[in-house]
Amino acid sequence: MQTFLKVTAAAALLATGACASQPKPVEDTTPVVENATPVQEEVKIVETTPVVESSIAPGSLEDFRVNVGERVYFDLDQYRLDTEDQDILKRQAAWLASYPNVRILVAGNADERGTREYNLALGERRANAVKEYLVSLGVNASRVDTVSYGKERPVAAGSNDQSWALNRNGWTQIVSGATS
Amino acid sequence: MTHYIRHILVAALLVLGLTAPASAQLRVRVDEGNFQPTPIAIPDFQVTGANSDLAKQIVEVVRADLASTGLFDLQNPASFIQRDLSINAEPRFADWKIIRTEGLVVGTFEELPDGKVAVSFRLWDIYGGELMRINGEPGRRLTTTPENWRRIAHKIADSIYTRLTGEDPYFDTRIVYIAETGPKTERVKRLAIMDSDGANQQYLTSGRSTVLTPRFSPSAQEITYMSYEGGKPRVYLFNIETGRQELLGNFPGMTFSPRFTRDGQSVLLSQAQRGNTDIYLMNLRTRESERLTDHPSIDTSPSMSPDGKSVVFNSDRGGTPQLYIMNTDRSKRTCPGGGSDTACRITFGKGRYSTPVWSPRGDLIAFTKQEGGKFYIGVIGTDGKGERLLTEAYLDEGPDWSPNGRVIVYFREARPGASPQLFSVDLSGRNERRMVTQTDASDPAWSPLLQ
Numbered sequence: 001m002q003t004f005l006k007v008t009a010a011a012a013l014l015a016t017g018a019c020a021s022q023p024k025p026v027e028d029t030t031p032v033v034e035n036a037t038p039v040q041e042e043v044k045i046v047e048t049t050p051v052v053e054s055s056i057a058p059g060s061l062e063d064f065r066v067n068v069g070e071r072v073y074f075d076l077d078q079y080r081l082d083t084e085d086q087d088i089l090k091r092q093a094a095w096l097a098s099y100p101n102v103r104i105l106v107a108g109n110a111d112e113r114g115t116r117e118y119n120l121a122l123g124e125r126r127a128n129a130v131k132e133y134l135v136s137l138g139v140n141a142s143r144v145d146t147v148s149y150g151k152e153r154p155v156a157a158g159s160n161d162q163s164w165a166l167n168r169n170g171w172t173q174i175v176s177g178a179t180s
Numbered sequence: 181m182t183h184y185i186r187h188i189l190v191a192a193l194l195v196l197g198l199t200a201p202a203s204a205q206l207r208v209r210v211d212e213g214n215f216q217p218t219p220i221a222i223p224d225f226q227v228t229g230a231n232s233d234l235a236k237q238i239v240e241v242v243r244a245d246l247a248s249t250g251l252f253d254l255q256n257p258a259s260f261i262q263r264d265l266s267i268n269a270e271p272r273f274a275d276w277k278i279i280r281t282e283g284l285v286v287g288t289f290e291e292l293p294d295g296k297v298a299v300s301f302r303l304w305d306i307y308g309g310e311l312m313r314i315n316g317e318p319g320r321r322l323t324t325t326p327e328n329w330r331r332i333a334h335k336i337a338d339s340i341y342t343r344l345t346g347e348d349p350y351f352d353t354r355i356v357y358i359a360e361t362g363p364k365t366e367r368v369k370r371l372a373i374m375d376s377d378g379a380n381q382q383y384l385t386s387g388r389s390t391v392l393t394p395r396f397s398p399s400a401q402e403i404t405y406m407s408y409e410g411g412k413p414r415v416y417l418f419n420i421e422t423g424r425q426e427l428l429g430n431f432p433g434m435t436f437s438p439r440f441t442r443d444g445q446s447v448l449l450s451q452a453q454r455g456n457t458d459i460y461l462m463n464l465r466t467r468e469s470e471r472l473t474d475h476p477s478i479d480t481s482p483s484m485s486p487d488g489k490s491v492v493f494n495s496d497r498g499g500t501p502q503l504y505i506m507n508t509d510r511s512k513r514t515c516p517g518g519g520s521d522t523a524c525r526i527t528f529g530k531g532r533y534s535t536p537v538w539s540p541r542g543d544l545i546a547f548t549k550q551e552g553g554k555f556y557i558g559v560i561g562t563d564g565k566g567e568r569l570l571t572e573a574y575l576d577e578g579p580d581w582s583p584n585g586r587v588i589v590y591f592r593e594a595r596p597g598a599s600p601q602l603f604s605v606d607l608s609g610r611n612e613r614r615m616v617t618q619t620d621a622s623d624p625a626w627s628p629l630l631q
Contacts, residue, residue: 077500079455115534115548115577116392116623117437118494118501120406120413121450121457121478124434128455148413148434148452152390157364159574159596 059099059179064172068095072130074168076111079125081133085170089130092172093137101177106130108148109155109171111164116150123148130170145175205312206282206305208251208344210586211608217253218344220246220283221276223260225299226267229291234326238289238299238333245337245351245377249587250611252344255281267302267319276306283312283344287336298323299332303343314343330379331630338629348584351376354627355589356394356403357602359383360620371405371418376582376626378616384418385425393437393623394418395580398444400627404428406436415449429462429469441484448472448482448491459493461508472510473523483538483545484508485562492536492545492562495523503527503536503547505562516564526564535578538562541585544607548577548590557590557605570609574598580625589615591622 056062064070069092072085081089096102108127110119127146135141155171156163208218222243227235246252262275265286276284287301302319303312314320320339322332331352338349359372371384371391384403385391394405403418407425415428415435429435433453440447446463457478462469473479477497484491490513492505504523507513515524527533531551538545539559549556549569555576558569575593582589582604589604600622602615615624 112575114532114550115481115494115501117450117481118478118496118534120434120436121452121480124452124457125455125478132455147411152367152369152392154365157597 057179059102061174061178061180064092064095064174064178068092070173071169071171073165074126074170076164076168077114077122079122079129081129086133089133090137093134093139096134096139096143099177099179103143103145103175103177105145105147105173105175106134107153107171107173108146109153109167109169110151111167112151112154112159113164114151116152120148120150123150126168126170130172205308205310206344207346210251210345210347210606215608215610217251218282219253219255219280220285220340220344221255221257221260221279221281222246222285222287223257223265225287225289225301226265227289229289231289231291231297231326234297234329235289235299238329238336239287241330241333241377241379242285242337242340245334246341248377248613249341250606250613251341252283255279267300270311271304271306273304273306273309281306283340285336285340292323295325296323297326297329297332299336301336301339303340312343314339330375334376347586349629350582350584350587350626352630353583354396354400354630355602355615355624356384356396356627357591357617357621357624358392358394359617360600360622361387371403372617372619372621373420374617381618384420384423393578395439395625396627397440398442398628400630402440403625404438404440404447406438415447417447429467431460431469435460437480437482439483442486442488448484450480450482459491472506472508481535483536485538486540486542490562492526492538493523494534494536497523498525501532501534503533503545503560526560526562527567528564529567537579537581539581539585540583544585546579546581546588548579557588559588559607568609570605570607571603571612575600576603578623582626583628589624589626591624
């Protein structure tokens, strides 16, 4: 992508430089087209993304994020885990069973439509609900820390229902023990 | 109540164009009702010495303080007829009546041989035709070092305000708040402090750790607040003079929502542990803490009554966040709705109520209310009666009282996505105004009157 930007910039410089010094635009357009060719080659590199996906190392942060799921989402004012949340947490628990050296921090978050202090308490409730469910699935409690960020750490910056739904979450973050 | 009647009497006399008798001097009404700001004149002070700029600056701060109350109409000095005022002579009342001045401040500024400055002033009741004594004295003289000039100005404004309204002073105070910078998803939050008029803004913490919800100690020397220092959200003490921060207590869980008790001996705070938040009272000398609530609901945002006997707090034990009052000694109390309980609910209106703050006068509780997609700052009697909403916005949150219980400071996000800014509003709901800060700002708290 950087190469692409450089090429475009170089092409632009050539074009403007030529325009300023010489009134012969027909000649000058040719190098622009020539220089543009490598851009297509860059695109080909981007097309190799499937290779990257298959290269996720089992037990890595990426493996947890992509193949397990790191967040559960709560309803307004709630800290109850629905079946979808429970499925994610079951996958987390199974993954944690496979990688017993992993320690996690569960962060409880709230949307901006509440007062700061109440939301801190609500975030703690949410983080604790996630922890308790993981522990009930056999994860050793000593591997799980919790923290509440209340409404201090939104993942979505918007002020609308969609952002608020994303910001009411329990976020399982791997602290240590993952493979790299 | 007798004050109130006197206010009405004075107002009525003024309306009729009558001269108030000597026993009922100029008195500015602060209560609700039809309201006109009282015209007062504060001409530049007479200067002895070379530093006339400083004298001018002092007068400007006095004028700005009084104007900020919304109670006074600070008259334009260009319109003043009498130009030969002397602090030792009676003003020509007729000259001031022509421009309808009701109160006149006459002052002098002197540079003293030891490098200090002295400001003297007197206050005249133009329609009463007499000097208004201040604390029994014919006037007041204040002396300080030149760099401390703003405090002299605030003290003069406090004297005039108190003499004219009967309210306790509040200009010679500071505001602590959270200065916010950076994008919403990566906000940097620092402890910051400023004078009550927004001057002398300073940061107290670096911003490395997120800090929240500061409150002053009754001495105004310490601040208690919550910090994510070391990744763990806990309550700290900050000493303003030394800049030293100190972790408060040794709680296993998250501690937050701290406030000093009125005697400064203890801090009320919340601890959240295993999904449950309760309120604790921690003695600062013995470092022992006492659990005040023990309920599976969220109990947070405690605030103690001025007499220390009761605590108002936020709890969702009834299903939604509402305000409750308990006795500090945890004994049962008689609830306003009948019956007795360890905690009596006082809010029954539609919506969610939180962040209660007991007025320094003891009779009212300020709160944040959330209802129908809006937030409000309001007040309610300690018996749950007389709820009044003073402000309304997309987000209005976190009220705190001026030390005289007359003005409420809070923060506002005016629209979805708008930055938080500090605002103040008079208890009557009038005179809502922004307090200008260098950065976005939230969580304001008002200091007691400085010593």
